[in-house]
Amino acid sequence: MIVFDKVRIAYKDRPVLNDVTLKIEDGEFFVLIGSSGCGKTTLLKSINKLLPLKSGSLSINGIPVKDVTVQDLPKMVGYVVQSGGLFPHMTVEENIALTMQIARMSKGEIQERVDQMLRMVNLDPDIYRNQYPSQLSGGQQQRVGIARAFAADPPIVLMDEPFSALDPVTRSELQNEIHYLHAKDKKTVVFVTHDMDEAIKLADRICMIQNGRIVQCDTPENILKHPANQYVMEFIGANRLWANPNYIRAADIMRLHPICIVEGRTVIQAMQIMRHNGVDSLLVVDKKHMLLGLVRLEDLIGKQGSDVVETYLTDDYIAVEGETSLKEIISTIDYGVSGVIPVISHSGVLLGYLTKSSLLATMSKQFVPERSEGERSGVICPTN
Ligand SMILES: Nc1ncnc2c1ncn2[C@@H]1O[C@H](COP(=O)(O)OP(=O)(O)O)[C@@H](O)[C@H]1O
Ligand SMILES: [Mg+2]
Known part of the structure; x- marks a missing residue:
């Protein structure tokens, strides 16, 4: 675990980090953005x-970073910078070997590991081992940079905007690779970016920094749903949540107070409730508000009025749990069946409901900006 406790850092007398208190868990993909x-x-x-603290403390697994020796550092922490940070006068092999030499690994071990690392980042050792950085594309240089950071097998890898200079395709490829490497080796990755999409794609937690202070540190989902201030909101942008429909859950968009009926009441009473509320189906719950099912008007017509309503529950409906994502809801609902989609808790308690029109209304919010008063009439023109 990496622990920052009230860390302050200044260049000369100008404070740059203020009061940073933070815990980064082992194995976490932690993204810094701002x-x-x-x-x-x-x-x-x-x-x-690389920088002394003005005050506060910083430790890795209980060891103050200031007490870690230069030789031990590459075994604890790997570092990838923006443009790969390779030494131009050294071959790929020499560049990758560097951290292992500092860590005093044996020659044989280093040689074997260079090849292993190159294969890990999908570069053929026989082709690339003896090339110089200038002979490689930006993406290949960045792969070598990653290979070097992982070479001494440190549990922590720091990455400073590693993909920001790459074209979108290479960038996406390397994002997937680093995601895979992180999961495979259970490394702790601390990753800097200024790209919110990249942060959302990779992070277990996102840490938003504003003027040297942490303003919010949370899961991508919580940051998207509950931005702490205007700065975070601007970073997220208006429609970002909608670009990530797996973070939108039934409980976020459901309507409350569905029309329901408690078990043990009769067909006559059910039909009265339907007529009174102008609906053609009712959700049937028990006395603890657990969902038992759904009855439709068409199934009650002509039935014995004194029968209890739960006799006529239909199989022809689906319920979703509050945690179900919009993406799953949209892919599982049956467009042929009309009516309500009850939303239930994990234990089956009725929480609310969705209808196809409420889903449509919710989804259309992404395209239609909130309108202010007095703007409600007029001609709608296409925007492009
Ligand atoms: N070596 C330095 N000397 C003086 N000021 C610096 C130095 N490095 C960074 N700064 C200043 O510290 C602030 C934070 O820099 P940095 O951590 O590089 O920001 P970021 O990575 O978020 O863009 C900036 O205002 C920058 O100008
Ligand atoms: Mg920077």
Whole structure:
């Protein structure tokens, strides 16, 4: 675990990080995000012992970073910078070997590991081992940079905007690879970006930094749903949540107070409730508000009025749990069946409901900005 406790860092007398208190768990994919100059690189460098603290403490697994020796550092922390940060006068092999030499690994071990690392980042060792960085594309250089950071097998890998100079296709490829490497080796990754999409794609937790302070540190889902302030909101952008429909859940968009009836009441009473509320189906619950099922008007017509309503429950409906994502809801609902989609808790308690029109209304919010009063009439023109 990496623990920051009230860390302050200043360049000369200008404070750059203020009061940073933070715990990064082992195996976490932790993403730092914020506007240029907010202190992301400074925070990352401090973990790699590249900057002294003005005050506060910083430790890795209980060991103060200031006490870690230069030889031990590559075994604890790997570091990838934006453009790969390779030494131009050294071959790929020499570049990757560097951290292992500092860590005093044996020659044979280093040689074997260079090849293993190159294969890990999908570069053929026989082709690339002896090439110089200038002979490689940006994406290949970045792969070598990653290979170097992983070479001494550190449990922590720091990555400072590693993909920001790459074209979108290579970028997406490397994002997938780093996601895979992180999961496979259970490394702790601290990753800096200024790209919210990248952060959402990769992060277990996102840490938003503004002017050297942490303003919010939470899961992507919670950041998208509950941005802490205007700065975070601007970073997220208006429609970001909608680009990630797996973070929108039934409980977020359901309507409350569905029309329901408690078991033991009669067909006559059910039909009265339907007529009174202008609906053609009712949700049937028990006395603890557990959902028992659904009855439809068409199934009650002509039946004995004194029968209890649960005699006529239909099989022809689906319920979703509050945690179900919009994506799953949309892919599982049966467009042929009309009516309500009850939303239930894990234990089956009725929480609310969705209808196809409520789903449509919710989804259309992504395209239609909230309108202010007095703007409700007029001609709607296509925007492009
Ligand atoms: N070596 C340095 N000397 C003086 N000021 C610096 C130095 N490095 C960074 N800064 C300043 O510290 C602030 C934070 O920088 P940095 O951590 O690099 O931000 P970020 O990575 O978020 O863009 C910026 O205002 C930057 O100008
Ligand atoms: Mg930076």
